[in-house]
Amino acid sequence: MPEKTTDRSYIKKLLMIAIPMMVQNGISNFVNLLDNLMIGQVGTNALSGVAIANQLIFVFYLVIFGATAGVGIFTAQYKGNNDTEGIRYSFRFKFVFNTILSGICIIIYAVLAPFLINLFLLGEGDPADAAETLQIGIDYMHVILISLIPIGITQAYAGTLRDLGSTKVPMFASLAAIFVNLTGNWLLIYGHLGLPALGATGAAIATVISRFVELGILIIYTGKHSSLFPFINGAFKNFRVPKDLIWKFFIKALPLMANETLWSLGMTTVNQCYSYRSLDAVAALNIESTLWNLMGVAFLAMGEAVGIMMGHILGSGDLSEAKKKAYAMRRFTVICGLVFALLMVCISPVFPLLYNTTDYIRHLASNFILISAVMMPFCAYTHASYFIMRSGGNTVITVIFDSVYTWVLVVPLAYYLSRYTGLSVSWMLALVRGMEVVKCLLGFLFVRSGSWVKNIVK
Numbered sequence: 001m002p003e004k005t006t007d008r009s010y011i012k013k014l015l016m017i018a019i020p021m022m023v024q025n026g027i028s029n030f031v032n033l034l035d036n037l038m039i040g041q042v043g044t045n046a047l048s049g050v051a052i053a054n055q056l057i058f059v060f061y062l063v064i065f066g067a068t069a070g071v072g073i074f075t076a077q078y079k080g081n082n083d084t085e086g087i088r089y090s091f092r093f094k095f096v097f098n099t100i101l102s103g104i105c106i107i108i109y110a111v112l113a114p115f116l117i118n119l120f121l122l123g124e125g126d127p128a129d130a131a132e133t134l135q136i137g138i139d140y141m142h143v144i145l146i147s148l149i150p151i152g153i154t155q156a157y158a159g160t161l162r163d164l165g166s167t168k169v170p171m172f173a174s175l176a177a178i179f180v181n182l183t184g185n186w187l188l189i190y191g192h193l194g195l196p197a198l199g200a201t202g203a204a205i206a207t208v209i210s211r212f213v214e215l216g217i218l219i220i221y222t223g224k225h226s227s228l229f230p231f232i233n234g235a236f237k238n239f240r241v242p243k244d245l246i247w248k249f250f251i252k253a254l255p256l257m258a259n260e261t262l263w264s265l266g267m268t269t270v271n272q273c274y275s276y277r278s279l280d281a282v283a284a285l286n287i288e289s290t291l292w293n294l295m296g297v298a299f300l301a302m303g304e305a306v307g308i309m310m311g312h313i314l315g316s317g318d319l320s321e322a323k324k325k326a327y328a329m330r331r332f333t334v335i336c337g338l339v340f341a342l343l344m345v346c347i348s349p350v351f352p353l354l355y356n357t358t359d360y361i362r363h364l365a366s367n368f369i370l371i372s373a374v375m376m377p378f379c380a381y382t383h384a385s386y387f388i389m390r391s392g393g394n395t396v397i398t399v400i401f402d403s404v405y406t407w408v409l410v411v412p413l414a415y416y417l418s419r420y421t422g423l424s425v426s427w428m429l430a431l432v433r434g435m436e437v438v439k440c441l442l443g444f445l446f447v448r449s450g451s452w453v454k455n456i457v458k
Contacts, residue, residue, distance in 0.1 A: 080315025337380025
């Protein structure tokens with residue numbers, strides 16, 4: 001009986017961390033849905049062009065996420081160990097490293113955007129539509145690049161606050177940015193209040209403005225509440241980080257950054273395989289992924305919260321209970337995934353009707369949504385497993401579990417099915433997404449091994 005009570009107390013703490021992230025991500029994805037609907041009203045080519053550009057920007061997001069998360073393992077354990085100086089050093093490292101990475105990504109995308117976007121337009125379809133989609137994607141990308149540096153710095157701030165368990169501040173900053181983005185979209189996509197109607201480019205401008213707003217709020221709030229966030233005191237007095245810590249941070253950050261980069265490139269390659277079979281799949285996948293992101297907020301936030309909680313537990317030195325708590329929190333995450341999966345099934349026939357596109361694309365999107373819903377509980381299991389393994393700093397296991405698995409099993413399967421079989425794109429998606437069951441088995445074995453149960457900040 002006491003054990004159950006203890007588990008309940010940890011679940012309560014887990015929810016206190018996760019719920020603000022759920023709210024933030026839920027509203028953010030709801031606004032992304034509205035963005036898609038607004039852009040979708042412009043036309044299918046605009047919808048596809050923006051979807052492809054955002055698929056490429058998604059790679060950048062995960063590069064920054066991996067860099068921030070690698071150092072965040074230390075931040076969470078420093079919190080458990082009450083080491084403010086260690087938290088300050090980890091924040092400085094994130095700030096500098098993320099800014100450098102953002103600059104590099106801007107240069108790469110500015111040079112390679114036309115080539116990269118065109119890779120998604122090689123499938124069957126009207127050449128005129130492909131040409132228009134390409135130009136829309138390039139125009140959107142060139143504007144959105146302005147937001148990359150503020151995104152990198154925002155992640156340094158927001159990631160640190162989340163690792164400390166303070167998820168409400170990033171939530172409010174994100175909500176303000178969402179409001180700015182939504183208002184900007186309404187004004188600039190259609191040209192209300194005397195402003196020019198800029199279509200997809202207007203959506204990009206609104207996004208850029210919102211990113212600067214989000215960063216400004218985080219900087220001001222954290223600076224004015226230094227008593228709550230003592231790490232910020234003297235954080236910019238200099239950018240010194242002890243050499244031994246820089247090396248430790250790199251050892252954890254680079255594998256996770258490489259993992260997130262390789263995983264996102266793998267997912268981008270898989271999506272390119274779907275588009276190779278049919279350009280209609282690009283628009284249908286955009287509709288499906290919009291709903292998936294909205295419905296997946298619960299288990300995605302829960303998984304990240306599990307990682308933060310496990311970091312605090314490991315940092316405090318309570319290693320004996322770590323496994324037991326990890327199992328309880330993972331079960332709870334899967335339940336969240338199951339609930340929202342059932343909701344996705346109910347919505348699947350009607351959701352695509354919101355889009356101004358062809359009946360075939362709507363039908364395709366409905367099929368994709370059903371497939372994703374079936375796999376959501378499995379994704380919840382693997383997502384929680386990933387963050388559990390990462391919390392102890394065992395980056396080798398996380399790389400094998402995530403990016404190696406993706407490139408060894410998922411990408412070859414998608415490539416083979418798209419080039420050498422006559423399967424419909426719906427069956428392709430079902431088989432590729434079904435590989436998540438294999439990943440669940442790996443997650444079970446890796447977490448049970450206990451090799452991740454480590455304190456890395458003593």
